[in-house]
Amino acid sequence: MKKIIPLFVLALLFSCQNTAQDKSKQQAVINADPIEVPIKNGKARAYFASGCFWCVEAIYESVKGVEESISGYSGGYTKNPTYGASNTGRTGHAEAVEIIYDPKIVSFETLVDVYFGSQNVTQVNGQGNDRGSQYRSIIFYQNEEQKQIILKKKAVLAKELGVKIAAEVYPFQKFWIAEDYHQNYEKLHPNHPYIKNVSIPRLNRFKSKFPELLKREP
Template identity: 45%
Template sequence: MNTRYISYCSNIFFLIGLFMLSASCAQTKSNDTATVSEVINPGNAISDTATFAAGCFWCVEEQFKQLEGVTAVVSGYTGGHVKNPTYQQVTTGRTGHAEACNIIYDPSQITYDELLAAFFVAHDPTQLNRQGADIGTQYRSAIFYHNDEQKKLAHYYIKQLDDEGAYDKKIVTAVSPSQVFYKAENYHQNYYANNTSEPYCQLVIKPKLEKFRKVFKEKLKEE
């Protein structure tokens, strides 16, 4: 990730309004209850779901947990052809599934636009079927949209970032309709928080998390 991109993403929240005006696609709630994943909270707040794949879901989960307005992050598998896959099956790269996260969020506190900005900061979307040393289709970059609005915004931001020359290479992120999402085994949930001292957490997740927190320092939950 080059310095030009970090600078661009540091200000991306301020550019969202301009992006939305030029794209003519204001953030709205879809009425298609068959495709939109919603959770009605006790306080009558309505939550939406964003589904992203951006490499190892341990990294993605911990990064998105930091954001104000994100109420839950669930690690799992989606996009493949095997029903009820196990982690061992997915790691072979033969199930078609990607390691992904369902991001449950309150749209009154954080928008899908802002989550897309976070998605593109959280990983390198120009790497095909890998993130760093994690190699295979299970680590692909993908956005699984839940409605037409999410689909339009995903394609729009990809075009904007490519047009800006944010990366030295073109973005390879796949944009696909959401499919059945299989929750990963319990030991994958809150992985970083429960295994902070492990080498992968210290050498891979922690540096990504620190960079992510610097870029989105104005959008972090209060500690």
């Protein structure tokens, strides 16, 4: 996907369907009770998976009320997942982001709108050329209220568009922070081919759709 090798070569390496997931272990994750992350210093946390975390991190950091977006892994059944391990599809995890936000400024409901409004909602196991279970779309809920918000918005969107929405809905269990070199990647590497050709266009498409949600430019 995104390492320092040509984009198309890497796409060939990782464009598998990753059917090697352990279905029983994955089902146990889906059936688990959600874990609620307490508000700390007035800030709440939300978790989303939507393809490459470089792209998603930058999108959420452009939104008013979002303090920080952290890249990592979630939704799987192995401990201490790494980038290399998650790319095999055998950990169950997807590339995800932890969104630290001020609920007085931006609601969880709006963050879900950002989620659906910044991706191809019909693509299964990936976004664009990033394909495989590690790039699948997942929205994580921490309580019943969040779950119902997600399910309602997903149903409304499916009816409006007349399509099946690919995003899975998982109870949040744990977020594993990705390696340091993945953090703030778009900001730190604006000339990387993947960033120029994939991340930035995706970010700009989101900005054009939701100008009212954007932070003011410094």
